[in-house]
Amino acid sequence: MPSDNKIEASLNAPPAPRAADKILDVARDLFYREGIRAIGVDEIVKRAGVTKPSLYRSFPSKDELAASYLRKYDLEFWERFDEAVDAHPGNPRAQIIAFLTRVGKRTQKPDYRGCGMTNAAVEYPERGHPARVVSENNKVELRRRLRAMAAAMGAADSDTLGDGLLLLIEGAYISGQLFGLGGPAAAVARNADLLIEASLKK
Amino acid sequence: MPSDNKIEASLNAPPAPRAADKILDVARDLFYREGIRAIGVDEIVKRAGVTKPSLYRSFPSKDELAASYLRKYDLEFWERFDEAVDAHPGNPRAQIIAFLTRVGKRTQKPDYRGCGMTNAAVEYPERGHPARVVSENNKVELRRRLRAMAAAMGAADSDTLGDGLLLLIEGAYISGQLFGLGGPAAAVARNADLLIEASLKK
DNA sequence: CCATACATACGTACCGGTCAGTAACATTGT
DNA sequence: ACAATGTTACTGACCGGTACGTATGTATGG
Numbered sequence: 147m148p149s150d151n152k153i154e155a156s157l158n159a160p161p162a163p164r165a166a167d168k169i170l171d172v173a174r175d176l177f178y179r180e181g182i183r184a185i186g187v188d189e190i191v192k193r194a195g196v197t198k199p200s201l202y203r204s205f206p207s208k209d210e211l212a213a214s215y216l217r218k219y220d221l222e223f224w225e226r227f228d229e230a231v232d233a234h235p236g237n238p239r240a241q242i243i244a245f246l247t248r249v250g251k252r253t254q255k256p257d258y259r260g261c262g263m264t265n266a267a268v269e270y271p272e273r274g275h276p277a278r279v280v281s282e283n284n285k286v287e288l289r290r291r292l293r294a295m296a297a298a299m300g301a302a303d304s305d306t307l308g309d310g311l312l313l314l315i316e317g318a319y320i321s322g323q324l325f326g327l328g329g330p331a332a333a334v335a336r337n338a339d340l341l342i343e344a345s346l347k348k
Numbered sequence: 349m350p351s352d353n354k355i356e357a358s359l360n361a362p363p364a365p366r367a368a369d370k371i372l373d374v375a376r377d378l379f380y381r382e383g384i385r386a387i388g389v390d391e392i393v394k395r396a397g398v399t400k401p402s403l404y405r406s407f408p409s410k411d412e413l414a415a416s417y418l419r420k421y422d423l424e425f426w427e428r429f430d431e432a433v434d435a436h437p438g439n440p441r442a443q444i445i446a447f448l449t450r451v452g453k454r455t456q457k458p459d460y461r462g463c464g465m466t467n468a469a470v471e472y473p474e475r476g477h478p479a480r481v482v483s484e485n486n487k488v489e490l491r492r493r494l495r496a497m498a499a500a501m502g503a504a505d506s507d508t509l510g511d512g513l514l515l516l517i518e519g520a521y522i523s524g525q526l527f528g529l530g531g532p533a534a535a536v537a538r539n540a541d542l543l544i545e546a547s548l549k550k
Numbered sequence: 551c552c553a554t555a556c557a558t559a560c561g562t563a564c565c566g567g568t569c570a571g572t573a574a575c576a577t578t579g580t
Numbered sequence: 581a582c583a584a585t586g587t588t589a590c591t592g593a594c595c596g597g598t599a600c601g602t603a604t605g606t607a608t609g610g
Binding site for chain 2: 179180181183184259260264265267268269271272281282285286289303305306307308309310312313314315316317318319320321323324325330331332333334336337340341343344345
């Protein structure tokens with residue numbers, strides 16, 4: 147019964163991970179942990195169990211593969227962000243604190259390596275680089291949302307507060323990977339709360 | 349009169365820049381602007397007008413050259429920091445604000461590329477890498493001093509305030525190079541002042 | 551029912567260029 | 581003479597990227 151086998155396969159079996167998926171998964175892991183410039187395409191295809199032409203059939207260049215990795219990272223980032231937002235409907239202050247509490251916790255994990263977006267922008271200062279473009283767009287949108295949330299809190303100077311929160315977040319990303327456990331990033335939520343408090347009064 | 353010529357030369361002429369100095373100057377410039385991994389030793393010696401063996405006579409490896417660059421950067425950093433400190437003796441709050449005001453201004457310059465220390469740590473996540481070690485030591489010392497200054501201000505939780513200031517600083521470094529002109533780093537001093545204000549009250 | 555034809559997906563082997571680093575020797579200035 | 585530098589040529593490893601051949605399944609024609 148060949149048709150039955152077909153149906154069974156398409157229903158039960160995992161959809162046979164294509165080479166492109168395996169490559170992107172491995173690239174995500176290696177790029178994040180060790181940096182994009184530090185990882186060669188040979189190592190990626192080796193760990194993915196595929197060959198180099200398979201990589202270049204799915205991605206036009208290593209730079210574009212890096213951009214794809216960051217687009218994936220972007221999706222996951224907003225999932226985490228919106229999770230904190232959805233947990234406290236109509237309460238932007240609680241939303242931010244919830245998000246930052248989680249960020250602070252993640253920065254204390256031993257294999258924490260900061261924000262993939264931020265790191266990529268450091269690795270590629272050149273304007274217009276595919277990876278950098280994705281990173282910049284993510285940050286611009288984050289800034290927009292933080293400023294909007296600061297305004298919703300009723301801050302006198304909401305743009306300044308929104309920017310201050312962004313500074314604390316980026317600082318947490320960086321010092322998380324610089325100091326590791328016991329570093330200043332653990333205090334990001336507390337400081338954000340103080341900053342919000344000071345920005346609302348008056 | 350050979351001795352007269354010697355004296356004249358040692359008094360008037362620039363001290364004949366040694367190859368090591370030229371190399372380190374060029375390396376400082378290129379490493380900071382484009383990143384350490386992005387610059388090859390060939391480009392450094394080419395721009396310095398020297399040859400590769402000269403580089404390896406003065407520096408045991410590229411990694412050690414990068415570490416030397418960061419040690420130089422470290423000195424310049426503490427000069428800038430102490431300049432702000434010395435301008436307001438006995439007033440740690442004014443010292444911090446003066447330092448951050450300058451940082452905020454530097455982040456708005458078009459060729460701003462963040463903190464060389466921070467960038468190097470992002471480029472070299474591997475523990476024990478010569479460049480990373482210099483970077484980590486700098487940050488640990490900066491944290492120590494910020495916490496001490498927060499205590500001198502009379503903050504209730506001085507460690508939290510010191511760490512908060514460090515987060516703002518690192519955030520300014522990063523978002524300075526991410527956003528450029530008009531970015532959130534311009535608001536770092538204002539936010540630090542708000543955070544200090546909130547941390548001192550009770 | 552089977553053969554041919556085509557598309558999809560993958561692998562083998564290789565390209566020129568650049569990487570960090572070095573050996574051996576010549577040149578310069580003091 | 582001596583110390584610092586330059587000159588030339590080279591190494592083996594790795595870089596991103598590609599030309600070209602191969603397996604497999606599927607659809608079509610007889």
